Amino acid sequence: MTDSRSFDAIIIGAGAAGMFCAALAGQRGRRVLLIDHSPEPGRKILISGGGRCNFTNIGATASNYLSANPHFAKSALSRFTPADFIDLVDRHGIAWHEKTLGQLFCDGSSKQIVAMLLEECAAGGVQTAFGQAATIEHRDGAFHVLVGKDAVQAPALVLASGGLSIPKLGATSFAYDVARRFGLKIVEPRPALVPLTLSGEQALFKTLSGVSADVVAQIGAGEFREAALFTHRGLSGPAILQVSSYWRHGDTVTIDFVPDLLAGWLRQAKRDAPNNTLRRQLGRTLPDRLAETLSDQLGHPHELGRMTDLALEAAERRLSAWQFTPNGSEGFAKAEVTIGGISTAELSSKTMEAKRVAGLYVIGEAVDVTGWLGGYNFQWAWASAHAAAAAL
Known part of the structure; x- marks a missing residue:
């Protein structure tokens, strides 16, 4: 912590968006204080991508995001692209590789991304207060923040403290x-990229817990071809996590278990x-246990002839459009991100500043912009942080 009480910007939340925004603003010559109630910055980064951090997706566009305003993310995403972040990663000598569907991961560890962001903050002279709770007041055109026992102030405050997902890592409604205190509207926060649960019939x-298959899963406009995984509670795997962002109570998940087979394949068989x-016959395409369960459900024990x-x-029709009606999800405890959040109607898409509260900015997961699985949410963190930092 510094001896000086005044800063150009105070950023609350030392996750992906907060650290990147602090670094960029600091390198623009702004005096920045970065605060987080956790003593360890970047905790969600550390666990992401199985510990290797799926830090972006080379195909990220606004069409890969859910929001009450599907156009809101276009401005920030167009001004800071995956290629821009890759350049930063390359400058730090971090080796990476592309997995499926444009997903980029560190060859080594997620710790490299956190270390990179902290190095960038240091290069910008960012001061930090980790393991410190913050209390905010707004008066005389400035934001006054009590950090532990220290009182600091700045004309700009950036909310980068994320959503409600994974509370064991410190997620809160901060x-x-x-935002509510300043009269900003909130779009109902819900768990997203989360396993779904099944009950009843x-x-x-x-009983298929641990069995996975390549499928096409769909809910409304959300349709994804990836692996689905059966669990002891219901459905998971990338395809299910993807459609979970579109799911509401009562919705049906439709799964095509045989996406590569053409109409008439059973008659041909x-x-x-x-x-x-x-x-x-199903066992030629699907895992044995799944083939057995599906054929039993279809009630056709006889030879095809x-x-x-x-x-x-x-x-065929049933196998191509098998319907599940989940009774819930595994909630914020298992959700990778939060869908919903501070309404985009309250914010400038160019700067991320609140339209009705001068100097208040919101970035990252706290905003009602939620990406698909596969590095898209990190790219939104980088892009929204860049947009705000350029305006600070």
Whole structure:
């Protein structure tokens, strides 16, 4: 902590967005104080991507984000692209690789990204107060913040404290609480990128815990081809995490278990191998336990040659559009991000500043902009932080 009480900007939240915003603003010559109630910065970065940090996605555009205003993210994303962040990673000598669907990961550890951000903060002369709770007041055109026992002030305050996901890492409603105090509207926060739970008749699929398959999962406008994983509580895996962001109570998840098979494949199989059972035929495409469960549910134990073409067509339709109605999700404890948050209607898409409160900025997960699984939320953190830092 510094001896001086006045700063150009105070940033609350030392996650991806907060650290990057502090670094950029500091390197622009601004006197910046970065505060976090956790003694350790970047805790969600550290666990991300299995400890290797899926730090961006090379295909990130505004179409990969959910928001009450689907156009809001365009400005920030266009002015700070995945290539821009890759340049920074390369300058720090951090080796990385591309996995599936444009996802970029560190070859080594997520710790490298946190270390990079802290080095960038140091280069900008950013002062830090970690492990310190903050209390905010606004008077005389400035934000007055009590950090522990120290009183500091600045004409600009940046809320970068995230959403409600993964409370064991310190997630709180801090950003929403401050926003409400200033009269900013909140879009209902919900868990996103989260496993879904099953009950009732569908609970039998829990016996498949640990089984995964490449599927197409869909809820409304959200359709994703990736792996689905059955768990002891219900459904997970990348495809399910993706559609969970679109899910509301009562919604049905539709899964195509055979996305690569063309219409009429069972009738063709009947002609080619009439003595095969449906279970055996499905076993050529799906894991054995899943093939057994699906064929049992379809109620066709006989050889294909003993089934009518109409029955085979009905089985095809069911396998291509199997419906699950989750009874819930595993909540914020298991959600990778929070959907909803501080309304984009309250913010400038160019600067991330609140329209009705001069000097108040909101960035990262606290904003009602939520990315798909696969590095998109980190790219929003970098882009929104860049937008705010340029305006500070």
